[in-house]
C-alpha cells in the first residue's frame with residue numbers, strides 16, 4: 001500500500017468565533033489517501049490553514065514531498081524518518097503539530113488495514129491485575145472524561161454563576177469530573193470558584209482548576225494554592241507560562257496539589273523537562289499537537305516511570321477526542337481525559353462532531369470498537385461548515 005496524497009479542508013463555526021467561549025475556530029481537517037482506497041483522518045488544532053497545506057499538501061510541501069508515493073509500513077516508521085529529516089530544519093512548533101496530525105491519520109489507516117481499533121495496535125488496554133478491582137478484569141473497561149467548564153465572559157459574577165450552573169447541568173447528566181477556569185480573574189475569584197464548585201458538586205466529584213498561565217510570580221500562585229488545598233483539588237493547571245520549569249518547581253515544593261501542564265507542549269522532551277525540573281505530575285498532551293499517538297505512547301512510558309499521570313488534553317473537537325480515547329485506553333496512567341461538552345456551549349459544529357463520536361453515558365465513554373480511530377466526517381457536514389480559507 002502506498003500513500004497517494006494529503007488533503008486539507010477547513011471547517012469552523014465562523015471566522016470571528018471566540019474559541020475561548022466554546023466555538024470551533026477555523027480547524028484544518030487532514031485526510032490522507034492511499035492507493036488501496038483506505039483513508040485516514042485527523043484535525044489540526046490551532047494550525048493556520050496555510051501552514052497545514054505547506055506542510056502536507058502536494059509534492060512541494062514539507063512532509064507531503066517525503067510521503068506521497070511512499071510505501072506504507074507503520075506509523076512509527078514514518079514518524080521516525082520524518083522527524084530525523086527535520087534535524088537540520090525545524091524540530092518543534094507547527095511542524096510538530098503537522099507531523100502529529102499526520103501520525104494520527106496514519107494510525108487511522110493502519111487500524112483500518114488491520115481491522116482493529118488503534119488502541120489495540122498501540123498495545124491494548126491491558127491493566128495490572130493487582131491494580132484493578134477484579135482479579136478477572138485485566139483490561140480497562142471504559143474511559144472517564146472530565147468536563148472543562150468556562151464562562152461566556154470573565155467578569156467575576158459571570159465566572160462564579162455560569163460556571164457553577166454548567167457544573168450542575170453536567171453533574172445531573174452523570175459527569176463525575178470537572179475542571180473550572182479562573183482565566184483573566186483575580187486570585188480571590190479563583191479561590192471562590194473552587195470553593196463554590198466543591199460545595200455544589202459534593203465530595204465525590206473530581207475537581208481541578210485551570211488559571212490559563214494567569215500568574216507571573218510565585219507568591220500569587222502560592223496564595224491561591226494554599227487557600228484551595230482544603231477543597232481537594234485534583235490538579236492546578238498552568239499557573240505560570242511554561243517556558244521555564246523554575247516557577248513550577250518552587251510551587252511544587254510548597255503545595256500538595258499536583259501541578260499540570262502540556263496542552264500546547266511538543267514532544268516527550270518538554271514533558272521530561274517539566275516533570276524532572278518543574279515538579280509537574282500531571283501531563284496533558286493533545287495527541288495531535290504534541291507529536292501524534294506515536295510520540296504520546298513514548299510520553300506514557302516516561303510519565304509512568306516517574307509516577308506521574310498523563311491526562312490527554314482537548315479544548316478542540318471530538319475528532320481529537322476520539323484519538324485521545326485510544327491513548328487513554330492504552331495508557332495505564334490516564335484515569336481521565338479532557339472533554340469539552342457541547343451541550344453547555346453555543347457551538348453548532350462542536351455539537352455535530354460530538355454526536356459523531358462515542359457518547360458519554362453516565363459519565364463514561366466506552367472503549368473504541370471500530371477499526372482505526374473510529375470517526376468519519378460526512379460530506380454534508382463539511383459542506384455546511386466549510387470555511388473558504
Ligand SMILES: [Mg+2]
Nearest residue numbers: 210212237263
Ligand atoms: Mg488550559
